[in-house]
Amino acid sequence: MGATQAASRGTARRQEGGPDRRWPALAVCLTASFMTLLDVSIVNVALPSIRTGIHASQSGLQWVLSGYALAFGLVLVPSGRLGDVRGRRTVFLVGLVFFTLASAVAGAAQNEVWLVAARLAQGVAGGILVPQVSGFIQQMFRGAERGRAFGLLGATIGLSTAIGPLLGGLLIQLFGTQEGWRWVFYVNLPIGLVALPLAVRLLPGPAQREEGDRRGPRSDLDPLGVTLLGVGTVLLLLPFVQERQWPGPAKWLLLPAAFAVLGGFVAWERHYGRRHEPLVDLALFRQRSYGLGTLLSLLYFAGFTSIFFVLTLYLQNGMGYSALEAGLSIMPFAVGSGVAAAIGGRVVTRIGRPLPTVGLAMVVVGLLGTTLAVHLDTTRSVGLVTALPLLFAGVGSGLVISPNQTLTLGEVPVERAGSAGGILQTAQRIGSAAGIAAVGAVFFSRAAGPHADWTAGLELGLVTSTGLAALALVVALVDVFTGPPNRPRSG
Template identity: 75%
Template sequence: MPPDPRTRGQDEPAAHDRRWPALAVCLAAGFMTLLDVSIVNVAVPSIRTGLDASQSGLQWVLSGYALMCGLLLVPAGRLGDVRSRRAVFLTGLALFTAMSALAGAAQSEGWLVAARLVQGVAGGILVPQVSGFIQQMFRGSERGRAFGLLGATIGVSTAVGPLLGGLLIEAFGTQEGWRWVFYVNLPIGLAALPLAHRLLPGPEPRQGGRGRSDLDPVGVVLLGTGTAVLLLPFMEQEEWHGPQKWLLIPLALLVLAGFTAWERHYARERDPLVDLRLFRQRSYGLGVLLSLLYFAGFTAVFFILTLYLQNGLHYSALQAGLSIVPFALGSVATAAVGGRIVGRFGRPLVATGLATVVVGLLATALAVHLDTGRSAGLATAAPLLLAGLGSGLVVAPNQTLTLSEVPVARAGSAGGVLQTAQRIGSAAGIAAVGSVFFNGVGTVRPDWAGGFQVGLLSATALAALALGVALTDIGRGTGEAEPAGTPVPQEGAGVGQG
């Protein structure tokens, strides 16, 4: 039965009052999925000791989660768009919580790897719903504020993960401490489930269009296959020796070209998995490219910094985690502010953040050049703080601008494409920058400081390329934020706007 028009005015304030608590539930779930990336990294030695795990198994504990998450982002985002975003969110949250319990209780390497793979599936289901709910619940400047809080959540999870992991392992011992790295998700998930059911909005009615909405199963298979084949050689670089693995990249590009052709064909009669017309919007196409390049650079920084501090300077996991905190704190400090002011300054704000990141990373390389001793972690604190302050003006504002013209009915799948680009960038960046780092270190007389410097300069170059994309966007137009929710021009099959 449709709602009584006489009560509509009474319902709207209640829905309005629930938006920010609902956002808090979304951010808690997003925090949990992001925490499981950074916190598990520091638990690897404990897992090796506790389960007598092989190097290959440990690699799959880390990369398997990221791979499965990356494969599900776009299909799960589309599922939320077409069906019920709340139902998909609750399913992902319940599955993630259950898999955290199973991972913590693992009695063998195979058990843990299987639990992590399914946990990655659950993370891939959850993550695109968060950006989809932000698109659905907020408009205009409030949407920027919501994405700013999401950016701050990313920064907090980056800072808390290594510290919390180190503290848990110290508290519960090397043999069993790794289990609590997974158990820490249980209270978050169990508290969020009833709140999500109560606070999150149901599906919005879709407007009619000539295209019929379904999940585009052929598109799902093609995109998943292309993404998996593209990510695999980067994620297995340490375990899969020899150049043959790089032959998968042209194969992946061929599969993705087939996906593009299929989506163009499919859009003539039905609603495709990815509406390729989104890329005609400058804000979306350049925003996805900028995000790919930036994540390739800045995630690689944490990878090589941890290796340098732990292997080169013999820092403990907790000490290495503390050294990363300045970047994370800087990002948290500016992310929420960036979300509030992005509507006023647009893409120039992102360019300013990127320029600050470049300066901060160059200063970090200089600090390591001047101080190669045990105090290097302290010497890099100030420049990493500066880079973090810049990063907070990049991630959330860019996400706001990139999705500003996306219809609400496409929010999940469009956000999934953006997040998939981030993961591809992260995997490729870690592989490329890591290779430069290890070549710089050498094998006969390892030069950890020299390797870190050349690796860091490579990561800085990727951030500079992202800055070039931002400047291109500014040069081709005003670079200001577009009105939130502006629909994609309709050609052929219609795309309903929620």
């Protein structure tokens, strides 16, 4: 039996390009992921430079920041489904070309309308690319190797989110305030140009699918399901991404409209799924690992992403740090997250759900330590005194993101890997948008106006982020103590 299984694994690897090509193919996928996720955070520190360079309005700057996230979240699930149906390699290549071109257009922008349109195009391209990555990992790897691959993806997510402010600050320092913002987008061009031919050569094509994917190509893309999900996602995200630009409570009326549309989407998927392959297989959420893992991811990203938002604002506007200094101050989190994610991916198949639970506990403790450090030191040395607790929180974060992704997708059939990954990442985007809106509202309640108290605003913001991470910890504890051991399948 062992020899038969080994032969089966060897055959599967040859079909996927051989063991010597799978890891280089993964490197290409991670490079593209890094590029798209970097553009979520790198623009934060470039906003003052953009305002100076093209005289952008406050509303225009908000759309430069939030339009990317909105477009990104809108297309994740449909593009993941498209990759499952038409072939991930083709969809990946289209997204990579589109993202590289949109980055060039954004860097060349002469006014805010031009730049906002380019950012929306970047967001669409990023949303096309990212679900294919988790699909390729499901397709090319099994067992412990799959955990290692997701570990590297988790390291990429953590590093890209945290290193964005540092890289943005460095580019603006090198190229100046007036034009430095353009290089925040131009930096994607050499990456895309190098990744494209490597992707053509290394990524497995439609004929190289995993043995378990026996259904063959499907032509049904569920157009009504795509429309309902898209409208529902926009209605859900819009009041969060525009929270500061649309004053008053009327914007929150979009939320019940969003829930109504998404309820219609669920009803349609149930009806459609009786005879066709739906956009989202709702049976996925009956799998304990997938349902709880997606909820955990939504809550954690609400707390995780908002940390960098309030810290960057506090350091630059409250403490007078340069963009580069602010980026360097956040680096301990990035370093801890990157190292721990790679390690977590290697051991998650042995430890299971307790691993992200421990990681979440470390994040909560680290953020509370960061809050205490800010309370005790209100001088410009605050970037130094927060380094150790941020490093600790970063290590915890690295033990959350990639292990949770491995466990959440571990029991998903390969033929649904793209759409399932798209749903998980949509939950992350919704969590990020909602978290930034909630934590930002708390932060600006004390850090805005004629009597602004930046330190008090940051403390309240960090406590709110900690609370969101604590809610994710509760979900993890429920999973650990009320369910069976939950580990990804070895096959």
